[in-house]
Amino acid sequence: MNIYFGDLHNHCNISYGFGNLEYALMEAREHLDFCTVTGHAHWPDIFRRNEDTGFIIDFHRAGFEKLSKNWNWVTKAIADANEEGSFVTFQSYEMHSSKYGDHHFLSPDDSLTLETGDSPAEVIENLAAEAVAIPHHIAYTPGYRGISWVDFNENISPVVEVYSKHGSGVSDESAGEYLHTMGPRDGRNTVYSGLKQGKRFGFAGSTDHHAGYPGSYGDGLTAVLSDSLDRKSIWQAILARRTYALTGDRIRCRFAVNGKPMGSILEPVENARYRLEVNGTDFIEKAVIYKNLESVMVRHREDFIGEGSLNNIYKIRIEVGWGRKSSPYHWKNMISLTNGEIVSIDKCFRGQNVLAPKEGVDHPDDVNRLGNKACILNCSKAVFECTTFRNTTTRHSSTNAVILEIKGDESTGLTIDVNDKIVNVSIGELVKNSVSGHMNEYNCEAYLIHKAVAREFYNFAMEGEIKVEPGDFIHAEVHQTNGQSAWISPVFFDRK
Ligand SMILES: [Zn+2]
Known part of the structure; x- marks a missing residue:
């Protein structure tokens, strides 16, 4: 599926x-x-x-x-x-x-x-x-x-x-x-x-x-x-x-118990064999399998050391926004690779946030006609256009981003044309740290090319077997270090 x-x-x-x-x-x-x-x-x-x-x-x-x-x-x-x-x-x-x-x-x-x-x-x-x-x-x-x-x-x-x-x-x-x-x-x-x-x-x-x-x-x-x-x-x-x-974040999860997918209601049996497959978008901080809300298996970020490059596949997030102006800021970004291949693209697009009607405050009909879009043009080129506004508060982001999955190695180069500003960076550098830049003198819009995440940190499977009784349920949760989570529907064992 x-x-x-x-x-x-x-x-x-x-x-x-x-x-x-x-x-x-x-x-x-x-x-x-x-x-x-x-x-x-x-x-x-x-x-x-x-x-x-x-x-x-x-x-x-x-x-x-x-x-x-x-x-x-x-x-x-x-x-x-x-x-x-x-x-x-x-x-x-x-x-x-x-x-x-x-x-x-x-x-x-x-x-x-x-x-x-x-x-x-x-x-x-x-x-x-x-x-x-x-x-x-x-x-x-x-x-x-x-x-x-x-x-x-x-x-x-x-x-x-x-x-x-x-x-x-x-x-x-x-x-x-x-x-x-x-x-x-x-x-x-x-x-x-x-x-x-x-x-x-x-x-x-x-x-x-x-x-x-x-x-x-x-x-x-x-x-x-x-x-x-x-x-x-x-x-x-x-x-x-x-x-x-x-x-x-589009954390891709497959979770099954005794071969039946999340959400299933199964006839009571004695043993449950569970399997969780995760393809995340960032470092996985913790993935947990629970039976009746008690953890039965945990995988932590700390279980993995080093920077990783076994698979030569990485996820790299390119984020734009910030600035101090309340007016919209338009971005046209072109990403080109040398010695690498774009496998997939995820979009992290935001609209302007309005919580509820407020006395004396109105918003135009096109408040969120933003034209946010992104796509892969060919195996070495992707385009990413969007509109951002300054962050709502210092704790509430209004940025937009794409996440590229890239097949390559530390020699793979990214050339990013950010509104005609050219940024060159290699996966080798991004494995060590993120890189940011600003569009103007001070307090202005900015971009951030996040730390590259090697595949073994975001892609894995975990499985095991436990005893179960009628009425038991097993579910899974995945939490990434960037604060993004997935809560996966339980598999229920029917009550007799
Ligand atoms: Zn509602």
């Missing part, structure tokens, strides 16, 4: 977000295999109006009405963007719920209608179209738009969004704290808490972007294992929980 990457939950100006739907779909197809764009539809138990909440209630209501008025052309635009084999789209909309937590309804059916209901289960019941209800930003406080595990129903929710712009809802110990105005992460509502209660679901990641840039790098991504890139196959994979959640 192949691994495909997409975003199953994000917003634009079809409801109370920003940016046009057409630009969102246009940018999405440049770097994603599948996506949806989600409208905000309703909130049955919205809080009471007081002097603090009036603005919030009003923008939600206006957004819901806008979506309802535009529903026909929204579904048509999303249907028209679907291109089997290259870019798959799904229909979706979202309900807020203080009691059950927020959910988005995802459907492969272009005739999906907007239905209401007091709970996600009621909405699904009222729908004629096939759909699932995906709980998201689950770890908010119970009753405060966090998930209600008691009401969770695996039959309508095969997957749960475990990571997004809101942070990581995996566990109290997981990196990615909740910082949104909606409040902190509550350990009772995490993924681990649900799994401990015997709930069965797969993991998904999506951005919950609010300004029309699906798949915005670092805000969450879903990987799907599927034979082919068409709506039916991707949908079947989601139903089968053959998914995993990523923060942003």
